Amino acid sequence: MPGGRITDEDIQKVRDASDIVAVFSERVPVKQRGRDFWCCCPFHNEKSPSCKIDPALQLWHCFGCGEGGDVFAFIMKAEDLSFPEAVHRLAERAHIDIVEVGGKPTAPASKKARLKDICKATAEFYHLQLMRLKSPEASAAREYLSGRDLGGKVPHDWNLGFAPGRGVLTRHLSSKGFKADEMVEANVCSRDSQGKLRDRFYNRIMFPINDVAGDCIAFGGRVVGKGEPKYLNSQETPLFHKSQVLYGLDKAKVAMASSGVAIVCEGYTDVIALHEGGVRNAVATLGTALTMRHIRILGRHAQKKIVYLFDGDAAGQKAADRALEFIDSSMTPEAGKTRIELCAVTLPDNLDPAEYMASHSAAELEELIEHAQPLLKYGIDRRLAAHDLSSAEGRSAALASALSVLAPIKDSLLAKDYAIQIAGRTRAREEDVLEALSKLAPPVRYGEASAEEAAAQAPVPAQGPARRALSK
Template structure:
């Protein structure tokens, strides 16, 4: 992978026994050759979490998660793959050499950070010492917001004059036009010279959690569109992962255990200057799962989503309701997200509220913030006339939509009972309505950079018992050959020829074959790790095989390969029958009847032999 060499990754893997790493988190107990424990990813009383020391893989039969030692650290500590490698390298006292991430050499990233740092210095100098009506207007704007005194120095605020002033300055410092364009502080001219990206704007440098400048936001002076302009995506800056002010707020978050999320730069600065220092802002995007994970590392207790009172703030509040899922219930265990929300009154934004009513009033509002579930239900109830029967019926339907994603949880049922009281309905009727409510289809949580907002509904597949069995056999076979590569080699033809009924299974079979073709001596953990690059569902499928009692892996592999081949033969018979039913000539019908009869005889004979196999 980019950033950390395969050699270093293997060193860390070899030094990180999966049983020992998991055993440091939860008590493990050996049963036979495997180790078992209660899953640290969800609450359970009976151990269903299996660790196989021979393959260095783990799988929870309760929640379905699985993987290798890196994926365990990623899931339990909310880390990316490179972060998990670094964490385990520290544990094993291994020094790793990095070349930068996302395919960008470290030297290139350092160069772009230097561009951003020198740009921030230039803008700050222009604000503090620049002359002319435009610089004066920038200073007046900040003073009017109460951002005079030490505020520009504390936040390194600046002014972008435009007209090529920045490009000329950076060129004199030895930076190339490619440096400026890649850092997104300049734009390639249309047949002309490179020009400044930001013109006549108050500038807000954006820093990463370590305090390095990586991007900029600019507010236009006076009128003009867009009112706010952020840097575009660069090798340094990914707005769905970065939060404005986190470098200033992380210490206060750690000490208080609470993070407050607002919508704008000026709100962050105003609250910090008022003494509320655990505040950050998103950067022109809705809150994402990645944002939540970043904040959870610094704020251990809860995350407060603070919405403006205006129409835009209320639209943001409605979008946030799409975040409700099982991660917000007690059943999520250690991974539970305690996300609460509050809307400011009287159409005020946070800066206006603090200026008018003071920091203590805002702290009181934050302290009284409601869990996102309760907040969402209250918002929905407020939209209906609860004095009328029709209004109560519509309110019930609306509120059950908030609870539907977690309808199996105790928390949802508790809210449903409360809802019955509010709407003067029988508890059993509301609980039955909740059970029948189809959950909305939300944006996949695998995509952690996606905004937490609703996605188009997906069609729901209704599977027959036979099809469920077929998919179970496919998963069992794939898991078996992944954990026993010698079985995979013995049944490589079957892996290539099986007509997989699930696209993910086909992808996994292709990945297993590719790994074994490249390295016939590959270990099971290598097969799973490589397959995880193809699909995020790899670990769930490939680590779930328990094997069959009283049968060896080889016997089980032979049985499953034949079972799937027989299923394919029966599917072929069905396809021939469908072709016959569709209408054909008498000559074609005779050929089809002959082919069907021959296949049926072959399948029947193979079924008899199949039932006699050791573990059938």
């Protein structure tokens, strides 16, 4: 994100161009009563409108959940943005270019709008190819989706597509007036070693990746049949930063707000299968581990807890092991208001979410989620279960492995409590285990925001029981 300062003049210019009733109307139905407008609050589940929008003062307030403010406050809440990000988002909407004082230069709003237009046109084109193209490859794509219970209305509801490749997209976008450099910058096309323009995606089922507002900003493609890589995502662009985007969040945010829970799984089809099965608070990371930025974004919608949902197969268990690397001080009571309730659960019988939803109900999955274990306990139990605790050698190996999970938080009271539990399960002396804990070297991590940094960027949370388990 930009590092400079937005001038008061530019902020006012954006405010003047962003009528609060119009901005609300783009997201929820609004009805006029007298001089004010009313709607069902987009931030909590309600059947009758309790959110008032005052067009004269350009302010809004929900009498149900207490949220309110100006147009910037609404965008910050609705799209998981800081104040500067909200100003930029509304500037893009109004096609206003902002010049920041200091910091690194960023793509102007007009340029980002143009790139979004390219992504939108690309998504529409790919969807048309999936639904209508008569070719063996397109037929295979449709058969794959049908075989995964992703046929019927699913391609329409999720705007799924098919990329035929062979320059078909390049020619289509050119016919719509888009320039070659723009296509490359949006990363829907690329240049070969001779500089010739070509489609980036070839013979792949396409999953449009949307921002939290529902605008297409990137793509993920699954190869049809055999081929590597199995999944290919867009590269980083001025619109798309994969460490800050979660697939399906635009569709999941309402359910997260009403349930207070976010479910994080591994892939596109997992998210779609869960939503179609009635579990609509699920999202997926995009080929990266969950980051503190992801956590901050999810925490604005899911105010109780965030649950990792892992496949029961070998790949899912590798993902579970990787998740343990995310353990840090933000998960301890000492973190105070920045504490994160991060939990984990593994699906039974080696099932993935699509397979599970095919044979189980949403209520059964929600029961699993309800009893998800804190990530620390989950990790320790996994490490202990991997060893033979009936032998001295097995207990010694299990002790070292389980204790290493606590290295990032070794100085916390929570770590000492878990260390004592590990001692009991491995028949070790508590004082020896606590001494071993104190000597562990915490892992060195780079490029990740701390919990304190995340908290500093987040808005002050409203008071109330829903905020106590998870604060940003």
